Amino acid sequence: MSSITYLEAIRLAQEKALADDPRVFLYGQDVGNFGGAFKATKNLAKEFPGRVFDAPLSEDAIIGMAVGAAIEGMRPIVEMQFADFSTCGFNQIVNHAATLYYRTGVPCPIVVRLPSGGTSGGGPFHSQSMEALYAHYPGLVVMTPATVEDAYSMLLEAVALDDPVIFCEHKFLYYHLKSERLPESVLPVGKARLARAGRDATIVTHGAMLHESIAAATELAGDGYEIEIVDLRTVKPLDMDTVLASVARTGRLLCVSEEWPWGGVAAEVIARVTSEGFGLLDVAPQRLNAKDTPVPYHPDLWSVHRPTASAIAEVSRRLLNI
Amino acid sequence: MSSITYLEAIRLAQEKALADDPRVFLYGQDVGNFGGAFKATKNLAKEFPGRVFDAPLSEDAIIGMAVGAAIEGMRPIVEMQFADFSTCGFNQIVNHAATLYYRTGVPCPIVVRLPSGGTSGGGPFHSQSMEALYAHYPGLVVMTPATVEDAYSMLLEAVALDDPVIFCEHKFLYYHLKSERLPESVLPVGKARLARAGRDATIVTHGAMLHESIAAATELAGDGYEIEIVDLRTVKPLDMDTVLASVARTGRLLCVSEEWPWGGVAAEVIARVTSEGFGLLDVAPQRLNAKDTPVPYHPDLWSVHRPTASAIAEVSRRLLNI
Amino acid sequence: MPTFKEDATVSSSEFIKAYRVMLLARVLEEKLASLYRGGMIKGGVFLGRGQEALSVSVGLHLHKGDIFAPLIRDQAGRMAFGDTILDTLRTYLGSQLGPMRGRDGNIHRGRPREGYYAMISHLGAMIPAVSGALLARRMKGETGIVGATCLGDGGTSTGAFHEGLNAAAVEKLPLVLVVANNQYAYSTPNSRQFACLDLVDKAVGYGVAGHKVDATDLEQCLLTLRKAVKAAREGGGPQLVVGDLLRLVGHGEHDDAHYVDPALKSAPVGRDCLLLAEEKIIAKKWASRAETSAWRHEAEEEVNATVDKVRREPGPKPEEDDWMAYSKSEFAEHYAGA
Amino acid sequence: MPTFKEDATVSSSEFIKAYRVMLLARVLEEKLASLYRGGMIKGGVFLGRGQEALSVSVGLHLHKGDIFAPLIRDQAGRMAFGDTILDTLRTYLGSQLGPMRGRDGNIHRGRPREGYYAMISHLGAMIPAVSGALLARRMKGETGIVGATCLGDGGTSTGAFHEGLNAAAVEKLPLVLVVANNQYAYSTPNSRQFACLDLVDKAVGYGVAGHKVDATDLEQCLLTLRKAVKAAREGGGPQLVVGDLLRLVGHGEHDDAHYVDPALKSAPVGRDCLLLAEEKIIAKKWASRAETSAWRHEAEEEVNATVDKVRREPGPKPEEDDWMAYSKSEFAEHYAGA
């Protein structure tokens, strides 16, 4: 098997879900014959006739229809063309899908795929990281796969879950991230992963920021510092056991997140670590998010708007008191 | 002047804004002759003909129209019938109003009034506290007045600001909170207020939770503990100077917020305090939010779903190691 | 357009059946209003007085296995579809034994597993949900199914209405969307809500069938819904039914509806569909005045007995609730303090 | 319906003026496509090839003081309304001197202070914005103003379209909403987008005037927009204009549009409005082939010269940006690390 991209892993996971479970279907703009704006559903309409189809330009209806289909026992996977457009289907996600189980006892097994995060030139409306927004609402599972393996296995798990899943797949990783094979064994849903072992500080991160963090850690390794990195994988629920265990080892915490700072993943992780593991911290925990402005479209602005390996390395140095 | 309710203060502020500034107008469902679902615009349509009018049942259009009117130099105040329905106007708020200044340099002076928070029997769709959601987005000022005086003066300031303001007025305070007079001098926008002086611990809170926190502090005062309380007033921007100064005095921090925990105001405040004032903390900061489920409609469930004075007192005791 | 010659009348038994459900809904709602004034109700009370004829006609034409997503003013339609006095009172009185276990209430109640959907408050939102349910049924190979949902004149202004109806039309789903134009959305009159001459004029813009009915007239409602539901069931795609009527109560029981134009109250649209139906029964000699009184009495007895029973039922116990928004208990988060 | 007898022709000078703007837009967009292939463009490139006749007709009928919120495929309409080659290239090439200072780009550019609105990506969103602007103008006592905005066939499926047009209709605002039905929304054909026979059938459901035009025909476009804009300006309320045409490029320059039905390409709807307009000019002897070639050459010269100039302009400097989403600098938050 030749190497598989993150994007192809998502396509393969959907293909497997369709093949394995007759309750699965795909709905979204251009996901049918065209195979999706990013080709995440390429060939699937042909392979699974009547189960992969184009929706009108109606995010609210797309999610609403998925909710209804889920009540009837189906397992819809819906694609938003970009995460940013999910604001138009926001009400159905947070007020219908997310509340259904609590209110009625009937679960709502939908998967909403959000092509997320920044890419060069994407601009304010094709770059957003919306994981914190959805994680704020009770009832939603929010996944943020950072590797090809996780993109594949977590999407399959998302489909298997009875609860609604917001699946934040990162566009920056679509083409560049590659793997030789699909995973055989996987971590359970809600478990974070130790992406890199270290002893001097812990970086807690997710999504595309995992790779920036790894690059920063590599840079710092050159100076003799060993940074441990926790990839959250799902930001809700949060695997505090893994995070706290790492902080217990290192005593230092940096949270790196691409979404905006106020109330973001980094804020939540720091709040949790400090209230649950205050004594583990030797110094003030730090965070690094995107800047608190819309995501600029110009590549030169964008590349400093989001956290980069060099910015992460710089904050890490401060954290390490170098 | 007989005593003024929180709700009446909001009405009076709108009356004054309409009287003082010809650019101000009111738009929203039932805000015209009917005077609004909560009567926050009572008589204003009659007093200001052609400037207070009923909108169709269209939150997206209501906000969108306010944005357009603001570009043309007006100062619209729009009312959502309940904060919870702003999810249907979410896109215009976060992607249009919030981004306009950054993208084009043209400010977007709209005020979106959100009747917020829980009341007995309100249930999942008439009780939400959405301040954290909006604060996550760059470009929005998020106000959460907790007193009659602030309801009045902050709404006037909101209208005067060039930036879009999400004005979270708390329904629980509408009728019960009263004051003898309207404020003469006011704190500037973005400044928190020391609502109660103390030395043993700091509670940082906002909105209706201010009053639960005061009740808890009063209870603890009976045991000889002096709790300092900071009322944030605006949750974005956050007045960290006031918060940090208080924590510097007390060494102990409890954040109390009615919205959901994940990424809420409490999480943000704790993240800020620990990263900026770690050394000030003697013990782990704590937070108390609503439970992580939709807001239940039954009064007996609701009354334990949100933080109450007794729950706050209980967590405070743990914080004080009693 | 097909003509349904054989369908053009309503039998006395069908009419009486519908009338009795309307009457039961009316009696039950009068009780709810009285309990509300007595401070016995948990949450708000939004009644369907004056809208029973249209609502009941929806519920009566649905079968077991169909889908129904009622809205605010559908007590009659709910009961016609199988909801009970007991479930109704359990939600309003806050019994733990109700279908929503105290977590949500009143007009939001439902039993989704039985095709009886539990509305969220955001108007219009049930339209795509029912559409998606119908799509699911089609994918499962079920045929002859109908999904119905109701809406007010105000609800037609929502984006959800538009997107939902359009998507249903594209898929040619068997959706029956019933709009009760009661002239007001809370206090907002039609003139501030839309500018088309008639809401049914929207049908052509979606490519769906449109039906118009005088919703004070039970017979016309029954005939119109019979036709619309049949057309949907037989593959005719979405059906938009618009009924004209007047809300004969406040928006909710807290509202005195002083803003309602007196001219509307005295116009034909302001007539009470229940009274008209009763008059027809009498005029047609399908039953005597004594019989209709007995029916009302029977309904009152049943409602009162159920109130007595439900009042003795326990409310939800906070300490027994699992406080889980997830079906998987591993997903419970433990927030400090909470 | 009023007939505009005196308006029923387009003068040669008006036609040629429109043609030359279309030509300039076409030439500029061809350059953008070429720059895109050369990797010189920042952000995406979405072109309006085939849509110039409809688009230019909108821009040409607006005055200074009117409002225009163009969409993806409105290079021609933008230039007719006053946008320049310079501003266009500055955004696409990422010059700091462009109207959006590198913060947003390309089709999102605008100068709201001059009535030239800067679209957000979320389709439909500009409709209520223009409506609100018109409401504001009315409150300020300005009359005779028009606000126009454009949309695609796909955009009509959004809730924003519905809510915005309805609200404008209720307020009887002078809104001209121009729908370019180019048969596809990205890859999605009309058959998966709506079920009405024609999008103009939606007009009656909003109580607004509807206009239909063959959008490959410049003269018809000019006449139709003249009529619609005049009607709006004179108090006739919102005008819904639907033009049929075909997108003659990919959705964006990354897209080869292989999914476009060949039958559509060879149908009348698939004709190139620019070629048709040129043929008409020649046939009517309003200009010679040599003159039209000279016009094209002139446009190319100007575009090329501007590219040369803009390429030498600096891009935005991150360290000089104030990174403020607020107009009040006190509101800048200081997040640790950032």
Ligand SMILES: Cc1ncc(C[n+]2csc(CCOP(=O)(O)OP(=O)(O)O)c2C)c(N)n1
């Ligand atoms: C999206 C949304 N916005 C606002 C409300 C608040 N609200 C509840 S009922 C109502 C009026 C509804 O009017 P209509 O649709 O005509 O139904 P009716 O009450 O007349 O039966 C409003 C505005 C809501 N439920 N949903």
Ligand SMILES: Cc1ncc(C[n+]2csc(CCOP(=O)(O)OP(=O)(O)O)c2C)c(N)n1
């Ligand atoms: C609300 C929303 N959803 C999705 C998109 C992504 N998107 C951009 S253009 C497009 C197709 C638009 O089709 P149409 O409205 O027909 O305009 P055209 O591109 O054909 O001119 C889509 C789906 C968007 N911009 N906005």
Ligand SMILES: [Mg+2]
């Ligand atoms: Mg109504």
Ligand SMILES: [Mg+2]
């Ligand atoms: Mg199109």
